[in-house]
Amino acid sequence: MTEVHGRVWRSGKPVDGFAFSDISDCLADDDTLVWADIYDPDHDALTALAEELGLNLWAVEDATAPKERAKATVYSTHTFFTVYAVQCLTLPSDDDVASTLARHRISAFVLPRGLITVRLPPVEGGDPNFGIDQVSQRFDELGGQEHGVGALVHGLLDVVVDGHFDAVQALDDDIESLEDELFADDGPRRGLQRRTFRYRKDLVELRRVVLPMREVVSAVKSRRLDSKTAPELDPLYDDLYDHVLRASEWTESLRDMVTTVFETNLSLQDARLNTVMKKLTSWAAIIAVPTAVTGFFGQNVEYPGFSTVAGFIVSSAVIMLLVAALYIGFKRRDWL
Structure with a gap:
């Protein structure tokens, strides 16, 4: 109007x-x-x-x-x-x-x-x-x-x-x-x-x-x-x-x-995605260590330390050492 x-x-x-x-x-x-x-x-x-x-x-x-x-x-x-x-x-x-x-x-x-x-x-x-x-x-x-x-x-x-x-x-x-x-x-x-x-x-x-x-x-x-x-x-x-x-x-x-x-x-x-991928990759690598070690010791074959306490202690020590080494390495590279 x-x-x-x-x-x-x-x-x-x-x-x-x-x-x-x-x-x-x-x-x-x-x-x-x-x-x-x-x-x-x-x-x-x-x-x-x-x-x-x-x-x-x-x-x-x-x-x-x-x-x-x-x-x-x-x-x-x-x-x-x-x-x-x-x-x-x-x-x-x-x-x-x-x-x-x-x-x-x-x-x-x-x-x-x-x-x-x-x-x-x-x-x-x-x-x-x-x-x-x-x-x-x-x-x-x-x-x-x-x-x-x-x-x-x-x-x-x-x-x-x-x-x-x-x-x-x-x-x-x-x-x-x-x-x-x-x-x-x-x-x-x-x-x-x-x-x-x-x-x-x-x-x-x-x-x-x-x-x-x-x-x-x-x-x-x-x-x-x-x-x-x-x-x-x-x-x-x-x-x-x-x-x-x-x-x-x-x-x-x-x-x-x-x-x-x-x-x-x-x-x-992109930077945030890269950070997430680095963290996921790092944790996947850390988790893979105990999986690999326990899987090896879980085989149905005899090996040194089979069915003994010493074998359990050795496998646990290997897991802890490798996990700690990977964690420290990734932390220094700022992946974690």
């Missing part, structure tokens, strides 16, 4: 009573700034709005098309971009399969005096309004309408990038916990291999979201430099771009880390 929310600022002050039907009138007023947020949009209504505002129809199709990648496109009258906000989910302790991340797709049309965001329901679950309320808050913190629509776009992208940082930090902590489990005295708990694959899959999905953000922020920043509007926001966009680069580099390093965890776990499993 389509939900529409928004805010209007006129002469630098917020105005109550936002109406979806008044968007075009607000955008036509030089002293007005409008932000319209459309959740789960109706395609026909969105197309009609696009025709009224002169938005590119292919961009409208991209805003509602499934599985669209994060990207940015600059048109003559507006800029269109698609990004993904990421939310960390809390899963049951016994769930080693479900994803720990929920992606929220946000498409935006940046106009000279307005911003129209189009959000689709998250497929993986999570709060449908995740992070969207923070956009207005950060816009107000920057001074509101004083810096124009650039401050509103910066607030949106800043919230998205901060969500990426939170997701990367959460995955980093989870992967470090896997490393601690690997070298625990009692060994890793059950399901470590599945959890490793889950984090690896989450990192692949996060990488697809984080890496294209460089293109998005760069395109928005370049369009701002061309328009020469609110130059005081340029350092903020530079800082935002730096955060995007850091998130990308962090994601790449985590991919290497989770691969190392996976390979180390296999190596440790």
Whole structure:
């Protein structure tokens, strides 16, 4: 079901009573700034709005098309971009399969005096309004309408990038916990291999979201430099771009880390198996000695000491000496 929310600022002050039907009138007023947020949009209504505002129809199709990648496109009258906000989910302790991340797709049309965001329901679950309320808050913190629509776009992208940082930090902590489990005295708990694959899959999905953000922020920043509007926001966009680069580099390093965890776990499993095999082989050799000696003395043939106490004592001494020699030898080689 389509939900529409928004805010209007006129002469630098917020105005109550936002109406979806008044968007075009607000955008036509030089002293007005409008932000319209459309959740789960109706395609026909969105197309009609696009025709009224002169938005590119292919961009409208991209805003509602499934599985669209994060990207940015600059048109003559507006800029269109698609990004993904990421939310960390809390899963049951016994769930080693479900994803720990929920992606929220946000498409935006940046106009000279307005911003129209189009959000689709998250497929993986999570709060449908995740992070969207923070956009207005950060816009107000920057001074509101004083810096124009650039401050509103910066607030949106800043919230998205901060969500990426939170997701990367959460995955980093989870992967470090896997490393601690690997070298625990009692060994890793059950399901470590599945959890490793889950984090690896989450990192692949996060990488697809984080890496294209460089293109998005760069395109928005370049369009701002061309328009020469609110130059005081340029350092903020530079800082935002730096955060995007850091998130990308962090994601790449985590991919290497989770691969190392996976390979180390296999190596440790081989090492544990070798230790078990050495112990089993050692005890089998030790047990074979009394079996061989008693089997020899149990033959139905006469030999020195047959049916005498001396023969029993000699056989027992031979068993004890050989067993002790084998035990000491294996112990020195760390097989026992």
